[in-house]
Amino acid sequence: MGKQLSRFWPGLYVIIGLYHTPDSDTLQYNLPDQSMAKFAANQAAIIQVNPQTDLPIKAWKSMKQQQKVIKKRLVDDPDSPIPEGHLRFVCLSDTHSRIENNVLKVPPGDVLIHAGDFTMLGLPKDIDKFNKYLGTLPHKVKVVIAGNHDLTFDQDMLKNEREDMTFRFGVTEENFEAYMIENKLADVKELMTNCVYLEDASVNIHGINVYGSPWQPAFGGWGFNLPRGQMLLDKWNMIPSDTDILVTHGPPIGHGDYCFDGQRAGCVELLSTIQQRVKPKYHVFGHIHEGYGITSDGYTTYINASTCTLRYQPNNPAVIFDFPLPEGCTKDEALDLYVKPAVIFDIPLPEGRTKEQALDPCVKPAVKTLTKAQSNEANDDD
Numbered sequence: 001m002g003k004q005l006s007r008f009w010p011g012l013y014v015i016i017g018l019y020h021t022p023d024s025d026t027l028q029y030n031l032p033d034q035s036m037a038k039f040a041a042n043q044a045a046i047i048q049v050n051p052q053t054d055l056p057i058k059a060w061k062s063m064k065q066q067q068k069v070i071k072k073r074l075v076d077d078p079d080s081p082i083p084e085g086h087l088r089f090v091c092l093s094d095t096h097s098r099i100e101n102n103v104l105k106v107p108p109g110d111v112l113i114h115a116g117d118f119t120m121l122g123l124p125k126d127i128d129k130f131n132k133y134l135g136t137l138p139h140k141v142k143v144v145i146a147g148n149h150d151l152t153f154d155q156d157m158l159k160n161e162r163e164d165m166t167f168r169f170g171v172t173e174e175n176f177e178a179y180m181i182e183n184k185l186a187d188v189k190e191l192m193t194n195c196v197y198l199e200d201a202s203v204n205i206h207g208i209n210v211y212g213s214p215w216q217p218a219f220g221g222w223g224f225n226l227p228r229g230q231m232l233l234d235k236w237n238m239i240p241s242d243t244d245i246l247v248t249h250g251p252p253i254g255h256g257d258y259c260f261d262g263q264r265a266g267c268v269e270l271l272s273t274i275q276q277r278v279k280p281k282y283h284v285f286g287h288i289h290e291g292y293g294i295t296s297d298g299y300t301t302y303i304n305a306s307t308c309t310l311r312y313q314p315n316n317p318a319v320i321f322d323f324p325l326p327e328g329c330t331k332d333e334a335l336d337l338y339v340k341p342a343v344i345f346d347i348p349l350p351e352g353r354t355k356e357q358a359l360d361p362c363v364k365p366a367v368k369t370l371t372k373a374q375s376n377e378a379n380d381d382d
């Protein structure tokens with residue numbers, strides 16, 4: 001099966017979802033940093049829904065005999081020097097509009113990650129304030145995902161549950177639509193100008209792949225809620241297998257997911273996806289404020305970075321880790337995100353498979369980005 005380099009897009013470095021398809025016989029995927037063999041392996045790894053997925057306490061009880069949950073420490077001193085050849089990542093989550101006046105509480109670093117719930121209700125004035133605050137932080141790259149509280153980022157909810165959003169959450173014409181019209185906004189994402197906003201998508205920081213997704217098991221009818229089981233697994237199946245740092249709003253089962261009322265909020269299929277297929281070095285999340293902390297399963301490090309406590313006080317320190325840069329890459333190169341061309345390949349459909357079948361969410365990879373070196377390579381091939 002040959003792959004054909006069909007198009008070159010300069011200046012584009014984060015793209016969500018799947019490209020349009022040019023004809024009925026091929027699909028276009030952007031596969032800049034995955035070999036075809038690895039891509040095939042990614043597609044072939046099938047994660048099964050756990051029969052006890054709807055009973056997370058029971059599910060974890062049966063699983064935990066085979067699981068390691070090791071308490072872990074990362075970088076304790078925010079003023080410690082960054083080791084040579086490393087990027088420093090600083091992780092926040094669940095700040096709920098409570099940190100915008102506390103700039104000093106965020107330690108310096110190269111990359112800031114925010115794992116969602118930066119507001120209480122996703123009101124545009126609060127998003128704008130958060131975005132302006134991000135603009136004051138020194139980190140060169142800021143990666144942000146939404147959480148269940150960032151309601152107005154959830155397009156399905158806006159479309160199908162608008163009345164409910166007013167009635168239950170207080171998202172009114174006055175504080176939402178009027179602001180959008182006055183500021184000529186079609187989508188609240190347009191307000192996120194000081195960060196890379198990821199929604200089932202990746203950003204490649206010179207060879208380090210960071211993937212972000214806002215979904216979590218349904219609870220209380222909030223944003224980005226999905227039923228446990230196959231529907232969430234369909235989202236996790238979109239995570240590319242070469243992800244180094246996974247960012248989700250919700251935790252996996254067993255790590256940082258234990259709630260004050262004895263429930264476990266974590267997703268069973270998210271843990272299965274992490275351990276059986278994706279195997280990232282780090283998984284950053286939040287959502288369960290009381291689950292703040294760091295654990296490991298012996299390979300992946302799990303970071304519940306909830307900044308706010310159970311009582312919504314922004315008292316938990318940012319979690320910091322240093323990630324090694326790919327060999328031969330300097331920090332300046334790694335942080336130069338401004339020109340990231342993408343390459344699109346045409347892949348023939350397998351025999352007897354229609355485009356509709358192939359576009360089923362469980363076989364959709366997220367569109368990825370190119371590092372500068374890879375872009376140059378692609379250019380040379382063209």
Ligand SMILES: [Fe+2]
Nearest residue numbers: 117147148287
């Ligand atoms: Fe949350």
